[in-house]
Amino acid sequence: MTSTVESFSWRFGGPLAGLPPSLAWSILGAIGVAGAVWIVIGYRHTLVSLTPRRRLALSALRLFVWLLLLVALAGPTRVRRIYAQKETRPLAVLIDRSDSMTAADNRGARRADDALRRWRALAPAALETFGSTRTFAFADDFVSISSPEANARLKTDGTRVFGALQRALAEAPPGGWGGIVVLTDGLDTSGEEIVPALNDTVGAALAAATPVFPLPGRNRFAGGEFLALRDLNIPARVPPRSTFRLEVTLDSFQSAPRTLPLRLKVGDTWRDPENLRLDTGRRALAWSVELPAGAPGIIPIELVAGSAPDAPRAHAEVVVAKPDSTRILYYQGALDWGYRFLADILRRDPAFTLTTIFNLAPDGRRRAPAQVETLPELPDTAAGYDAFDMVVLANAAAAQLSLAQQAALSAWVGNGGVLLFLAPDNDATRGFAGSELEKMLPVVFAEAAPSAVEDPKVTDFRERMRAVGGSRESMEVPFARDAARNTRTPALSAFAWEPGAVDLFGSDLAKTAPLFANYARVARAKPGAVVLARHPRDLAPASGERAILLAFQRYGRGQSAVLTSDALWRWKLNQPSTERGVEKFWQNLLAWLGRERPRSLRFDHAPLQVQKGREILVRIAGAAGSVTMTARAEIVNSAPVATLVPAGEEKGVRLFRWTPAAEGPWVLSARVGADEPVRHWLNVTARAGGENSGLPADEALLQTLAQRTGGALLGDTPPPAWRGAAGQTDALLRETAEPLWHQGWILAAILSAYALELVLRRRWQLL
């Protein structure tokens, strides 16, 4: 359908074309007034005296011509616009009224209420976008209702999510639905196979050009008690004789608090059970433990949550092997001698590769020493750090790191990177207080007063020498002798190791105490940080404990460490050249920090439990070649091995599709070429049935449904597609402009008035 709108506008031509109308009118008005004044004055000073009536008549004729010319210049135009009217198709709103949506959790919250509350906030935008809505309720069956709050007679002990969507699509008005909003938890309990039902629904929605907008209803739980292992996180590969961290996350819903024995088997040894407290309601519990890696080999790990025979359990394994070289990005904020000594140590050790960024001059000038790998600047995206295992920030000032660079570093460390921060001095570290960088470091920086380093005697001597021309033996020799007598060197102090350092580093490292002269004071260690070394005497004013020299903490999946001294060049110069304590310290510290950095083939966020018959995507990271993925049911030795189908790649992570065919423990194996495979164990369970199965809303399924139909998972704000559509007006199909000053009568009027004026001037002897 089209509509036509006619309007009138001024379209200035000539030099006025393109000017803003107000400016064009101003210019034209000024010209018009000037011309009128000139006309009036001109007829007041004619060679032949005119009577007032004749003067008025001639002036009026000339002003008429002038006015018409100006109007023609302004370009009066008739504009005709033809619009295609916006097509609006109604929106269908499907509301899940099944038992899982209407059952209250331990706080009395219902998924249906949660979804409806958010739908009410979105409804005005939906109405503006789609014009009208129609509402349906569904559970095991499907009915039309007058409003989202209206009652409906439904059989609620089952849910047909896909059936309801297909029914709504089948009953669409002519032209179809503009979209379907479905308020649900996504738990289809009809017994249909999920994948075919999903495919059928997506196909129908695409055929009708109808996007689906799921709005998940959430609450803590609406079923019976349960306990499940959600995540087990360990490094796939660690260096020999190091330590590594095992982290487990449990999902629990309890009607009353109880204690859960968590049992861990490392290798062939069961460790003493650790009792976890499970509180009432739905909880996610995290538990972690540091484990020794020992000699090269494979460490099998088994975790059992509870003492019942059917208690949730998980298997994993860690490969203990010599690590690949640790790739270090060394950022030198201000030049310091520590780099020369540390880099010399790392240069001789093939276990490390070094890439540097130097700030040589205050103006930010950077020039890299030849034959050294360099970067021009710290990356400002997390992906920019992926070529490295560790970043060392030495003598950096807060002003040198942009917010984007700090945020990128933080994201990279949170995702498994390692940061070693060499705190430069009190003043510079104070600049990091409250920064993005400080958030991930294990310490809180202290405030401190600046200190002066200028020696007044030296300044005085320099000024006097300048005054006399730069050299005079009678003044220089006494100065040099006096300086030799008064040269003072700082006393070095030794690190005082904390007991935890011996556990983590081993007693070999802790036997050597690094020496230092200066250190930056920090206020305190953060909760969760591990302090490895302290000052032998100095106390931190804020905490009253001995000042921190070395500390580290977990940050997300990575680690950050702070050394409050410089890179310990004084220690190296203080040691006999045959002594290797400095070398051991740096090699061990850096290798220990980088020990868990995942580089080799590994499973990425692989689930511990999946449902039979339900397709999942298995993610493999760190693959440097073609990956072969297999799945085998573990309890049946003769079970056929299924090869998983590759499903593309996402940010360097290989994806494989897998639909478990049978219940029980399964093992997934990934290998590159003839290398040893990496394995992941998981449990395949029967699909939860019934409305009170206790499963949370299946948002992953709803997200897939939305993405594949061109819709979006609804949150608290309207999706971008709605906002864009709501702001749209009808589309302009065609516009025609007809200049009115082209009309012949206007030209005739101008010429007639001018001709009459000439005739009268002739008659009154002005020509």
Add this chain to the structure above:
Amino acid sequence: MNRKEFLRLMALGGAAFLGGKVVARAADGIAAAKTGPSIPWGRLRFRGRDMNQGIDADDWGVHPNGDLNLIQHLDENTTVNIASKWNVADVAKLDELQHYPFLFMHAEVPPDFADAERANLREYLLRGGFLFAEDCVIGNARMGRNYRNDFLFRRMAEYEFSKILPEAKLERLPNDHPVFHTVHDFRNGMPHMQGTPHGLHGLTLNGRVVALLSPSDLHCGWTNGDNWFGPGQNRIALQMGANIYAYAMTRA
């Protein structure tokens, strides 16, 4: 607020508007880049041997003002947080040498090291210390030779280094060597102030330059270069000094 305060405030505001931001930013840049504990400068104290007068115990400290000028240049033009102080490290005392990562050796007359002193220097270099040795070219009368002498350079190159670190290799550094391009570009290699232009030599041990030896008297350029060598030489000498210092810090 009285009229005087108002005018002062306006003047400050105007200054900030016209140029203050630029000045403040530059000052911030220098302040931000000066991080870390201050680094001490060390001059090597040693005995020299004068052909006419025998042992010279004071020649090692010639023109200390030159060192101070370089320290000031480093402080203002690089990110090195260097202490404005002139320290002395006696070659006879290893426990004095070990406090200075960079030692500057300068004199008009060649050194007269004892074996113990050579051993100290050797140990200092093996631990990772860096030595920059340079001729002070004023030895015409004292050494019974011409004005353009190279006594310290030749003694170090031909005798002392082979005694101190016989396993190291001393060679002239080509113009494309990083030391000539670390902070400032010197495409023609070592700028020469006075003396015999042998060029800058590096003493390399296990792939690492541990000492530099120069006959070109950069130090006199630091001291009073423009008056002694013509306009601009002071700046050039200081820039090459900054190159040498920064090179030693950034090369493992």
